[in-house]
Amino acid sequence: MYETPCIGLSDQEPAALIDFYPFTNLNALKVKEIIQKIKHGKSPSEICDKPLDNIRFTPANNRTIFFAPYQRGQAISKLNELGPDGVIEQLRISELSGRGGAFFPTGKKWEACRSFKDSPKFIICNADEGEPGTFKDRVLLNNQPGSVLEGMIIAGFTVGAAYGIIYLRGEYQWLVEKLEQEIDAFRALGLLGNNAGGIKDFNFDIRIEIGAGAYVCGEETALLESMEGKRGEPRTKWFYPVEKGYLQLPTVVNNVETFASVARLLSLGTFEYLKRGMPGSPGTKLISLSGDCKLPGIYEIEWGMTVAELLDLCGAEDPYFIQVSGPSGECISVKEKYRRISMLDLLAQKDIRCGGSFMIFNSSRDIVDILINFSEFFKHESCGACTPCRAGNFIIERKLERLQNGLADANDLKELKSWSSIMKATSRCGLGKTASNSVIQSLEKFEDYFATRFAGTDNSIYRKFDHHAAITQYEHYKP
Numbered sequence: 126m127y128e129t130p131c132i133g134l135s136d137q138e139p140a141a142l143i144d145f146y147p148f149t150n151l152n153a154l155k156v157k158e159i160i161q162k163i164k165h166g167k168s169p170s171e172i173c174d175k176p177l178d179n180i181r182f183t184p185a186n187n188r189t190i191f192f193a194p195y196q197r198g199q200a201i202s203k204l205n206e207l208g209p210d211g212v213i214e215q216l217r218i219s220e221l222s223g224r225g226g227a228f229f230p231t232g233k234k235w236e237a238c239r240s241f242k243d244s245p246k247f248i249i250c251n252a253d254e255g256e257p258g259t260f261k262d263r264v265l266l267n268n269q270p271g272s273v274l275e276g277m278i279i280a281g282f283t284v285g286a287a288y289g290i291i292y293l294r295g296e297y298q299w300l301v302e303k304l305e306q307e308i309d310a311f312r313a314l315g316l317l318g319n320n321a322g323g324i325k326d327f328n329f330d331i332r333i334e335i336g337a338g339a340y341v342c343g344e345e346t347a348l349l350e351s352m353e354g355k356r357g358e359p360r361t362k363w364f365y366p367v368e369k370g371y372l373q374l375p376t377v378v379n380n381v382e383t384f385a386s387v388a389r390l391l392s393l394g395t396f397e398y399l400k401r402g403m404p405g406s407p408g409t410k411l412i413s414l415s416g417d418c419k420l421p422g423i424y425e426i427e428w429g430m431t432v433a434e435l436l437d438l439c440g441a442e443d444p445y446f447i448q449v450s451g452p453s454g455e456c457i458s459v460k461e462k463y464r465r466i467s468m469l470d471l472l473a474q475k476d477i478r479c480g481g482s483f484m485i486f487n488s489s490r491d492i493v494d495i496l497i498n499f500s501e502f503f504k505h506e507s508c509g510a511c512t513p514c515r516a517g518n519f520i521i522e523r524k525l526e527r528l529q530n531g532l533a534d535a536n537d538l539k540e541l542k543s544w545s546s547i548m549k550a551t552s553r554c555g556l557g558k559t560a561s562n563s564v565i566q567s568l569e570k571f572e573d574y575f576a577t578r579f580a581g582t583d584n585s586i587y588r589k590f591d592h593h594a595a596i597t598q599y600e601h602y603k604p
């Protein structure tokens with residue numbers, strides 16, 4: 126048995142996987158029962174839970190994009206008329222940008238891949254979803270697998286690809302059966318295979334590849350390395366995947382939500398799509414919401430909703446510290462609750478990845494504990510290929526431990542800041558560049574809180590010694 130920061134079930138924690146089968150909403154009694162059943166010969170597959178989708182909110186008056194009634198092949202039926210250039214034009218008009226974190230314009234990515242002539246080309250659906258607190262892709266794959274497949278097929282048609290691959294997070298293996306069934310249904314309807322969707326000479330099929338549980342493999346080039354059977358390390362960026370991706374051939378890598386958005390927006394039409402959201406940030410966004418609130422789950426919000434409205438919807442209890450888009454994202458204080466969730470405000474900051482999750486912590490939570498939890502995660506998940514990330518994450522964790530023990534002083538604060546800038550400037554991939562975000566932001570945003578945590582202003586003798594913690598350790602010592 127081992128602990129892991131997140132298995133993509135933050136809306137029904139405590140949760141566990143046994144042989145990759147999910148068990149949710151655990152408590153002591155339930156765990157005891159599970160162990161009893163296994164001892165009596167039941168297999169985890171027989172007794173596991175069926176995780177709920179927990180879709181808590183969709184925009185009223187039929188304005189939902191992702192959860193409207195779905196009909197297989199509706200968007201594909203428009204491809205003959207649109208042609209590849211027409212699809213790219215629709216994506217440009219709709220301003221659709223990638224939902225995996227970086228908001229890269231999807232139309233631009235597809236157009237670039239289309240321009241390269243090497244073949245075959247590949248479409249990869251990034252379903253690695255490893256950012257702690259994020260589970261929207263899990264819900265889409267379980268609830269709307271058809272729209273994800275359809276988005277991949279549209280991508281294949283647009284760029285001229287022959288193969289689609291879903292790179293599925295190892296912890297989501299329990300979704301394979303459902304996805305395979307949907308792929309079979311698409312094949313049976315002629316939406317996959319030769320002349321897919323009835324389009325002459327468009328031959329396209331999809332398979333699933335299971336990841337092996339490394340967060341960094343969600344980074345698109347590490348993902349490609351892992352798919353090629355190599356160690357999952359990000360590539361140095363001589364080429365973008367659209368030019369030399371999987372097997373050094375042109376490849377589109379998009380997030381699950383991006384593919385589902387494409388299928389939905391082609392069905393709906395860009396005119397209708399643009400009526401949702403706000404100018405400069407059209408459409409809707411899926412938010413994975415968890416933590417200290419009454420209704421954890423998935424919220425489909427129109428871009429532009431305020432943090433306050435979202436906190437109200439989920440019944441947040443005494444919110445204080447909110448981590449937006451996972452540990453690599455942005456932390457905000459409840460004082461910022463009137464900020465808008467959009468690509469122009471809350472999710473607009475450069476160098477912050479924005480997968481769309483909200484982790485709510487109330488005022489009883491210790492910010493330093495939260496930050497140590499994040500830094501342990503990054504230290505563990507760093508692939509170690511570059512020194513600033515490998516050493517920096519270790520050093521940040523040590524500094525936070527000093528802070529926790531009342532030993533940190535002004536020098537530690539200075540070093541935290543300087544390591545953060547070194548990591549941002551010199552790390553090879555987004556993991557190292559974003560790992561220190563929450564630490565640095567919380568030092569600025571929760572100044573009052575940290576003022577009580579830093580002892581002294583220099584390397585002086587004023588450092589605090591926590592007698593209580595020292596005695597507690599002694600009392601718990603077992604020879």
Ligand SMILES: Cc1cc2nc3c(=O)[nH]c(=O)nc-3n(C[C@H](O)[C@H](O)[C@H](O)COP(=O)(O)O)c2cc1C
Nearest residue numbers: 223224225251253254255343344345379380383555
């Ligand atoms: C450390 C790290 C982890 C990432 N994990 C994911 C992930 O789980 N899913 C995802 O779609 N993108 C992830 N990304 C972003 C991908 O590299 C890539 O930008 C994205 O899949 C592109 O799809 P999009 O254009 O649809 O957003 C990650 C990036 C980094 C640096």
Ligand code: SF4
Nearest residue numbers: 509510511514554557
């Ligand atoms: S930044 Fe970290 S995760 Fe990324 S390549 Fe360097 S060591 Fe690996």
